[in-house]
Amino acid sequence: MGLDIRFPIGMMFTLIGLLLAATGLFSPDKLSLGININMIWGIALLLFGILMWGSALLSSRKK
Amino acid sequence: MNTASVHLGAIDYSILALYVVFVIGIGFALKRQMKTSADFFLSGRNIPAWVTGLAFLSANLGALELVGMAASGAKYGIATCHFYWVGAIPAMIFLAVFMMPFYYGSKARSVPEYLKLRFDERARAFNSVSFAVMTIFASGISLNALAKLLHNLLGWEYNISLWVCSFIVLLYVLKGGLTSAIYTEVLQFFMIVLGFAPVVWLGLRDAGGWGAIKQKLAGVAVNPSAYNLADSASTAFHSDAWTRAWKPLLGGPSANPMGIDLFAMVFGLGFVLSFGYWCTNFLVVQRAMAAKDMKAARNTPLVAAVPKMFFPLLVILPGMIALALSATEGKGYQFPKAVIAEAKMPAAIASVRQSAAAGSDVAATSKELSLTAGTSFNAAKVEELLKSAPGTPDAQLAIKVQDAVVNDYDGVILSLVKRYCPSGLLGLALTALLASFMSGMAGNVTAFNTVWTYDLYQAYIAPDKSDEHYSWMGRVVTVAGILLSIGAAYFASMWTNAMDIIQLVFAFVNAPLFATFLLGMFWSRTTGTGAFIGLLCGTAASALFHACTISVGNLPGVKGGYIHTFWTLPSDMAQNFWLASFAFIVCFLVTVGISLATRRTKSDEELKGLVYALTPKQTVDQVWYARPGTIGIVLLIVCVILNYIFW
Numbered sequence: 001m002g003l004d005i006r007f008p009i010g011m012m013f014t015l016i017g018l019l020l021a022a023t024g025l026f027s028p029d030k031l032s033l034g035i036n037i038n039m040i041w042g043i044a045l046l047l048f049g050i051l052m053w054g055s056a057l058l059s060s061r062k063k
Numbered sequence: 064m065n066t067a068s069v070h071l072g073a074i075d076y077s078i079l080a081l082y083v084v085f086v087i088g089i090g091f092a093l094k095r096q097m098k099t100s101a102d103f104f105l106s107g108r109n110i111p112a113w114v115t116g117l118a119f120l121s122a123n124l125g126a127l128e129l130v131g132m133a134a135s136g137a138k139y140g141i142a143t144c145h146f147y148w149v150g151a152i153p154a155m156i157f158l159a160v161f162m163m164p165f166y167y168g169s170k171a172r173s174v175p176e177y178l179k180l181r182f183d184e185r186a187r188a189f190n191s192v193s194f195a196v197m198t199i200f201a202s203g204i205s206l207n208a209l210a211k212l213l214h215n216l217l218g219w220e221y222n223i224s225l226w227v228c229s230f231i232v233l234l235y236v237l238k239g240g241l242t243s244a245i246y247t248e249v250l251q252f253f254m255i256v257l258g259f260a261p262v263v264w265l266g267l268r269d270a271g272g273w274g275a276i277k278q279k280l281a282g283v284a285v286n287p288s289a290y291n292l293a294d295s296a297s298t299a300f301h302s303d304a305w306t307r308a309w310k311p312l313l314g315g316p317s318a319n320p321m322g323i324d325l326f327a328m329v330f331g332l333g334f335v336l337s338f339g340y341w342c343t344n345f346l347v348v349q350r351a352m353a354a355k356d357m358k359a360a361r362n363t364p365l366v367a368a369v370p371k372m373f374f375p376l377l378v379i380l381p382g383m384i385a386l387a388l389s390a391t392e393g394k395g396y397q398f399p400k401a402v403i404a405e406a407k408m409p410a411a412i413a414s415v416r417q418s419a420a421a422g423s424d425v426a427a428t429s430k431e432l433s434l435t436a437g438t439s440f441n442a443a444k445v446e447e448l449l450k451s452a453p454g455t456p457d458a459q460l461a462i463k464v465q466d467a468v469v470n471d472y473d474g475v476i477l478s479l480v481k482r483y484c485p486s487g488l489l490g491l492a493l494t495a496l497l498a499s500f501m502s503g504m505a506g507n508v509t510a511f512n513t514v515w516t517y518d519l520y521q522a523y524i525a526p527d528k529s530d531e532h533y534s535w536m537g538r539v540v541t542v543a544g545i546l547l548s549i550g551a552a553y554f555a556s557m558w559t560n561a562m563d564i565i566q567l568v569f570a571f572v573n574a575p576l577f578a579t580f581l582l583g584m585f586w587s588r589t590t591g592t593g594a595f596i597g598l599l600c601g602t603a604a605s606a607l608f609h610a611c612t613i614s615v616g617n618l619p620g621v622k623g624g625y626i627h628t629f630w631t632l633p634s635d636m637a638q639n640f641w642l643a644s645f646a647f648i649v650c651f652l653v654t655v656g657i658s659l660a661t662r663r664t665k666s667d668e669e670l671k672g673l674v675y676a677l678t679p680k681q682t683v684d685q686v687w688y689a690r691p692g693t694i695g696i697v698l699l700i701v702c703v704i705l706n707y708i709f710w
Contacts, residue, residue, distance in 0.1 A: 003092055005114060005246045009253055012085045016078055016491065023074050023487040030485035032265055038487040041261045045491075048257065 004060065010052030017046030069216050069481055075490025082494045083231060085250065086501070090235030090243040100533040103240035104513045105172060105353055110245060112359035116366025118248035119350040122506030124255065124499045128378055130208060133479075134472030136382020137398075138292070139321045140280065140305030141709055142312065143382075144375045149333040151371055152702045154341035155364040156695040161675070162342050163351055163691075165584055167360040169672050172352075174345040175518040181583045181673045183591035183664070184522070189598055191518035193572045194345060195511055199544065201346075202507035203551020208473070209500040210552065216477050216493075225552055228497070232504045233545045237538055241353055241513070244505040248350075251498035256370075258495020259377050265483040266384040270391070279387035280305040284320075288443035290390065290398065291470050292320065294616055296443045305383065308709045322615070322634025331640025335647040339573035343580050346510040361691045368698050372705065385475045396482065399474030401438040403465055411436040411464050412457055419452035432464075439469045442616075504548065511544040512537050571609070574643035575601020575650030582654050587667065587674045593658030601650025608645045614638045 023030065024039025031037070071079075097103050135143040171177040175194065179187035210225040235243050270276050281302035287293040304311045304319055311319035312328055341347060341364070351363035389398035403411060414435045418428040429445045444467030452460060480492045516537050525532070579598050582589040613624030614632045623638060632638040670677050687693055 003089070003246065005089075005249050008085055008089055008092075008246075009250050012081060012250065013253070013257070015081055019074060019077055019081075020487050020491065027486075030487060032483045032485055032488070033269055035265070037261055037265065037483075038485060041488060041491070045257060048253075 004056045006052045006056035010049045010054075010056060012049070013045045013052065014049030017042050017044070017049050021046060068218075069489065071217060071490065071493070072486035074487045075493065078487075078490035079494050079497070082254065082498065086247045087231065087235050087238075089246050089250070090238035093239030093243045093246070096242065097238075097240050097534075100516070100530050100537060102242070103534055103537050104509075104516065106240070106242040106245060108353060109355045110242070110353050110359070112354055112362040112366055114249050115245060115350045115354045115359065115363040117252045117370070118245040118506075119347050119363050119367040120371055121248040121252040121255065121499070121502040122244075122350055123347055124251075124503050128374075128503075129255070129259070129496060129499050130212065130473050130476055132375075132378035133382040133385070133476040136379035137386045137470070137475050138382070138472050139319075140284075140383060140386075141308050141375075141379070142319060142321055143379045144308055144705075144709065145328060145332060147371060147375050148308075148702050148706055149328065150337040151341060152368050152698065153333065154337040155368045155371065156698055157338060158342045158348070158351070159361045159364040159368075159691045160695045162580070162584065163361045163364070164357070164678070165673055165675075166348060166352060167354070167357050168678070172517050173513055174343060174348055175514060177673075178579075178583075178594075179518075179522075181665075181670070182589075182594045185595040186579065186591065186598060187518060187522070189595065190576070191514050191522075193602075195514055195519070197572050198346065198507045198511045198514075199547045199551050200555075202504050202511075202544075202548040203553075204555045205500055205503050205507075206548055206552035207555040209497070211556070212473075212477065212496070215474070216481075225549060228500065229504070229545050229549055232501050232508065233542065236505055236508050236512075237541050240537070241349070241509045244509040245350060245353060247505060248502045251502040252370075254498040255495045255502075256377060258491045258498070259381075261488060262479055262483055262492055263377060263381055263384070266381055266388075266479055269394070269483070270384050270387050276383060276387040277306045279390045280383065283386060283390050287320065288441075290386070291400075291441040291444060291467070294442040296446060298443075305386070306709075308706060310710060316633035316637060321636050322632075323637045323640065327637050327640035327644065331644045335574050335577060335643040336640065338581075339577035339643070339647075343573065343576050345514060346506050349510050349513065350506075358685070362694075365691060365694050365698065372698070372702055381479050382472075382475050385479055396478075399471040399478045400468045401471055403436045403438065403468065407436050408461050408464070409457075412460050415448050415452050415460065415464060419449050423449075425449065436464070436468075440467045441469050507548070508541060508544045512540045515540045515544070571602060571605045571642075571646075574605055574646035578647050578651040578654060582651065582658070583674070585675045586658075587670055587677055588658055588663065589654060590658045590661045590663055591665075592661045593654045593656075596657045597650045597654030600653040601646045604649035605642050605646035608642045609638075612638055612642070 020038050020042030022042070024036050024042055028036055028039075096107070099107075101107055132143060132146070135146075166174070166177055169177055169180055171180055173191075175187045175191035178190050206225060206229065209228060210221045213219045213224040214221045235247060239246070267273070270279070283290055283292070284300045284302050284304040287298055287300060288296045300320060301311060301314065301318055312323065312325050316322045316324050351360050354360040354363050385396070385398065388394050388396040411432060414431050415428070418431060423431070425442050425446050428449055429440050429442060432445065433439050444463075448460075448463055448467055451463065455463065480489065484492050516533055520536055520540075521528075521533060575598055578601060579594050583594060609623045610626040611624065611628065612630045612632055613619060613622060613628050614635045614637065617623070617635075619625050619628065622635070632641060667677050672678050
């Protein structure tokens with residue numbers, strides 16, 4: 001496999017997660033049902049992105 | 064409807080742009096690997112199972128999944144899950160355990176090519192032509208739905224959305240071929256799941272959890288006409304019609320909103336349509352064929368089956384949430400429907416008054432009203448309008464006329480996105496929608512270009528050309544396929560319920576097909592002539608069945624019954640499922656009959672690797688719990704448990 005798809009997926013979700021979390025941080029008035037969903041979901045995506053990166057890095061080290 | 068109902072902020076555009084950069088980036092990153100035509104069309108067969116598995120799943124997502132399934136969730140409730148638990152999982156497991164060894168082991172490059180190896184050129188030609196046409200239509204329907212949706216939601220110009228989205232898909236498929244389509248499909252899979260999960264979660268919270276939804280939907284089920292869900296005010300379903308998957312079916316077509324009986328569901332959808340789609344449709348099978356080895360190829364549908372089983376949570380539940388919310392006082396949620404323009408309202412009111420005074424019937428009134436207001440109306444509500452018109456002042460009547468407009472089921476998912484997504488999350492949800500459309504379109508285009516190049520162009524038009532020539536052809540036809548899809552999208556814009564049409568097209572082409580594969584793979588006596596004539600008869604039978612039956616409430620024409628109405632079915636869906644069953648049986652019987660009457664043209668030796676009984680059992684080097692058969696059984700058990708929970 002020439003390209004481990006986990007790298008681009010991890011990179012994209014890390015960036016999107018950061019963007020969302022930043023939006024949640026700087027405009028905390030954007031709520032949904034009283035929840036700062038941008039912040040919560042931004043962090044969730046960030047974690048997912050890092051997880052993808054991590055697993056891709058691990059398997060590339062093994063090789 | 065022409066004004067944008069949502070405005071995107073800079074953050075939303077940034078998320079959208081990031082996604083576009085990444086999908087195109089993947090295409091360009093893979094460009095270096097595209098050396099031979101096999102790289103472009105078959106990914107050089109070196110992709111691991113989890114990647115092909117997720118691609119297998121997202122290639123199947125088109126307009127169907129997010130918009131259509133949420134629509135069906137509102138229209139039919141949890142019974143829509145049958146499209147997953149009955150209509151997909153068993154077939155996907157069958158593909159993995161029984162069929163993949165022949166597809167992958169025969170080294171066929173496409174499903175039509177397998178037919179050529181097993182039978183002869185006739186079956187291949189028939190299958191590749193019908194598949195190519197169907198693929199273009201499916202892709203066009205999906206594209207049209209996308210452009211319309213972007214127009215309604217964001218006010219983007221229909222034509223611009225259509226061309227820009229197609230261009231993005233074109234760019235990455237052109238650069239990286241099938242590999243790029245598969246890799247982006249994986250990225251899109253995560254995008255879809257992670258983009259919609261928060262919407263569903265917020266919806267559940269808003270509606271008060273599953274218990275509250277069940278309670279509200281019970282109220283809807285006993286009085287469906289109040290929510291424009293039935294054509295007659297006297298219709299009443301059992302209170303669990305929306306919240307149970309099987310019980311309402313047992314009560315017969317009149318007891319469930321799908322208007323379907325058990326046989327049509329289990330045999331028509333669960334066997335004929337579902338196996339016909341998942342086991343023979345090259346769009347999905349191509350993903351498994353691209354896997355790196357036989358083990359990975361067989362695991363592809365199994366990997367896909369796991370998320371597929373739980374997809375209803377993401378795609379069907381939103382529709383049910385929307386319906387429950389619309390039945391809850393004080394939530395301020397209005398079920399989506401077309402709004403009658405203020406300028407047209409006086410004419411609409413006058414039309415109702417006139418019909419009431421003249422004593423017109425419901426059908427005539429609805430027709431007249433639709434013409435003046437420019438939208439369709441619910442029959443039960445029109446009947447009520449006719450009764451109440453004389454004694455109601457204009458202002459109240461206007462509200463009632465608006466209330467009588469048919470539900471816009473396809474608008475369900477967007478109405479929830481609008482309700483719950485602040486700027487930021489909005490961009491994410493929208494990107495998820497775009498991702499689902501693009502993954503479907505890329506899937507169609509890659510399957511189309513392979514079938515065209517290998518099964519039509521190389522087979523019949525230009526056989527002995529160089530590999531570079533076919534690579535070049537693949538790229539040309541990728542462009543052509545996208546252009547044809549765009550044409551099909553403009554065509555599809557004239558049709559209304561995309562879901563029913565897709566089902567119908569699949570029924571015509573796919574229903575007989577599975578009979579051919581089943582006999583071909585498991586009965587060595589099946590001959591090429593038998594298969595070909597069987598296929599022709601099966602397809603003709605489905606067309607004939609369509610021409611001679613109609614579902615309740617439709618006029619003869621595109622909905623069937625244009626020769627003569629011999630049988631009136633309770634719903635469109637019932638008509639489709641029965642049509643499939645009928646076509647399958649005809650194809651099966653004709654194939655068996657003709658095969659017995661004709662001489663075999665292929666020897667046992669030639670059929671090795673193509674027919675079950677003539678293929679030596681593979682020596683399995685896997686431990687018992689990692690074998691496809693074992694995993695398949697475990698998945699089936701989980702699926703049965705799901706059905707039991709929502710019995």
